Amino acid sequence: MLQRLLGGGPQSRKKKVLLGGGALAAVLLAAVVVGAMRGPAEPQSKGTPRSMRLLTQDQYLNTVAYVFGPNVQPTTRFAALPRIDGLLASGAAIAGLSDAQLETYQKTATKVAAQIVSEDSRPYLIPCEPAATDAADPQCAKEFLAQVAPLLYRRALSEEQIDRFVAAANQSADALHDFYQGLSVVVEGILMSPNVLLVAEVSEPDPDHPGETRLDSWSLATRLSLFLWNAAPDAELLAAAQSGALQTKKGLAAQVDRMLASPRLETGVRALFDDMFAFEDFNRLAKDNTIYPAFTGETAVDAREQTLRTVVDHLLVRRADYRDLFTTRKTFMSPSLAPIYKVAAQGPGWTPYEFPADDPHAGLLTHVSFEALHSHPGRSSPTLRGKALREVMLCQTVPRPPANVDFSKVQNPDGSVKTARERIDFHLQNPSCAGCHRIMDPMGLSMEAFDGAGTFRHEENGVPIDTSGNLDGVEFTDIVGLAKALRDNPQVPWCAVRRTFAYGTGTPADSNDRRVLEYLSAEFAGQGYVFPELLRDIALSRAFRKVYEPHLRKTFPLPDLKSAERPQQTASAEPASAIHP
């Protein structure tokens, strides 16, 4: 806090040194006088594109659960979204709609509606009882629909619109001789609405900045809410949008702080990291039972959960340094994970767990979720792991493998090859392979300390594993050394800022966002890499609510952080499968 009072970001600290210690009081006073409680002002930017996104499956399910209660949980599977610049959230802005997807929407809507009016649920979910269950009751229908429809539409609805829903409910109730069935038909219709299933942002002229456009209040409320909660706005946020408070500095800050303090934040942060870490791959993860008998379907589910629990605990509960996620020994353990980690059986259920100080398990890279996910069903893969480290943790893109490589020169027919290091040594001997494999293999081979299921090991086929390597010039001898090197790599927090900003605004970050991202990164550093502060800074930034029409945008790939001093990488959508083992 004191740091923030003194100016927060690195640039203002420099100013303080120039001014000398004696001037501290004057600086403080000046800060109070101008009301500048923060570091340097946010740089001017174009803002972000106004977009139309598909509401994702989780956003839909979370919203339905918040509006109708946690028991309303339809089973469904929305179509896969493309991963754009590292995020499915960005893919939602371009994904098209097939007939099959509309069918899924309808089936899901039917399930939700049926659950709401089921005899068990109606006493809790419908705020009134109809005069007769076998006939229309306009008053009761209106009471219910006026309450839930705005929450699903994410905006206030006109009296006429509500009346149209009520009329439809009455008509259906009359036709079916059932008040509740009539109501459920209307709920189905609402849940099929493009206004519900598509997040089409609306802009308006910004009265404070002539010539610029900003999101209108409803669109801003939705952008905030999808960002922080991964769900539609609640009634209070919609009220702030309706009153106009959300478009004031104070009103916006009050809502953002309320949202950050809400239990829904955990759901939002889990969704962000699940997306960033490409955990949807867990949906198809299975291991070879004969090679890894301890790895079951439950292990895969728990591996994902373990990392998300660790992320939430570290970032939200402890408000610890983001970078320490890559070295922390604090985590959670479940009965199905214990045998993989070779620790005493835990449980029942989840228990907090801390690995000893000399243990090779330190940070997210050593979690089963990383090591097993980026492996084959029957063996580990230094290349897949090195690629994931570059792309997921450092926001870099590893180029695709070259074509027409004759592998007959590099196959190992004699069976004397025992370890992955020997097996993939040919990558570095072949010039067409070496260029890319040099950026993956040196850290991938260090992770050979874990087998394909994520269990720590000292040797492979009876031969000790050499886990030495380097990451961007930092040498290390073992996996813990790699974890530390990653933790200290300046690209790590830069990547987090870039992905979080793109996730929040709904479209990939590009060169237009560069100065804003640098500003947010400096703030993040100045605040000791406390993640909720980053969320707050992004949500309150002008770039978050200032929008422009996408076709005006001239984009260039976003290069790495300047200070990282490494060859420029290009950003593009590459399928994760497009890589050698």
Add this chain to the structure above:
Amino acid sequence: MKVKNLSRRHVLRGLLNGGVVAVALPVLDCLLDDNGAAWAATGESLPLRFGTWFWGLGATNRIFVPQKTGAGYEVPSQLGPVARVQQHVNLFTNLNVFRDGEPNLCHYSGWIVGRTGKAPKTTAEQPGETLDITVANQIGRTTRFRTLTASATGDFRNTVSYENANTPNPPEISPLEFYTRLFGADFQDPNAPVFTPSPRVMVRRSVLSGVLDEIKAMEKTVGATDRQRLDEYFTGLRHLEKQLDQQLTKPEPIAACHAPPSVSMDPKMGVEVDMVQKRHRMLTDLMVMAVACDQTRVFNMAYSNAQANTVKEGYEKPHHTTTHEEPIDSHYGYQPQCAYFSSRAIEEWAYFVEAFTKIREGAGTLLDNMLIYANTDHGEARIHSLDGLVAFTAGRAGGRVKTGLHVDAGATGVTRVAYTAMRAMGIELPNWGVKSNMTSNAFSEILA
């Protein structure tokens, strides 16, 4: 006499308005001929159907490509299972994919050219309209589903069907969900003695029109690219309306249609070959009955993904890794484990084809009234080659295609097979494909 002339829908609507919710209608036996083919009796010809099948990493050409061409070719060992259906299929070998200066995008360029006719520049460039959609837009608009797509990989991101660059058709990966979608509560058995239209469906239909109005209002507020997606939304809703209309209409009897036994649980998740085989067969059996019941006339099935990730229990290398790392056996002259995986894929191709021959339709089988096109991503997988590719067709497309032939394509383009298939399906295309992959040269040897 045609069923549709009875105007049952209108009659039923009248009844429903009067509060009657169940109406029994007699089976129209007069429509069934000796083979039980309703269409024959209604004076309409049997419908033509089009399907595709996909497998990754090609074949082991050394033990796959027959020496002889034409009819009665010998069957090398890896082609073995195809012997069971040899008279129903055509085998194409020695096919090329032309890159036209674009990179060889491993596991991508090959199958994309085979299904869209165009070599992609990058893997970020999505395929665009695949040939099944071209065909479906012509012949698939009257059925409950315009197309059905399934994948035995267990990964719902593996699809071989694209409406356009941003709209892949999501595949069915779960036999349980596929069964429910096809034969669950919304299925109308065309041969059911009692037809009971749901009053619920009628009110649902009326609510949908309100939703269509909302799209029109939204179109005014979004940009041009997003308007296209709203159009897709609109089209999807129209499709749902049509499905509801069909549910309110007594269907014409179809003798070949027998709703399969219900699927109560899914097979185990995983990419081990036996698991994939089980999933593939369950999905295939459902697909066959979906076609027999005229739920769709266009369908796609993927056995494995491009760059197949199939594994063998106890063997650490997945299929793809094996192609790179397994030494060529000096005795056999090929990679034996890699060949094992390819053989398992070919076994499933034979199963797929055979499954359609088991349904009687008209004077022949279901397969006689369809054409299936099967393709893969590479020739020799070991070096990611884009030459020496193989492909199949199966079925006689209602007599338009001759079968039982092995055609050596003489290093011509893989697009010729797809082009020939589309021509056989009655798609009027003077040519198909882009640059070197463009062809107007159908395989005349298989066209009847």
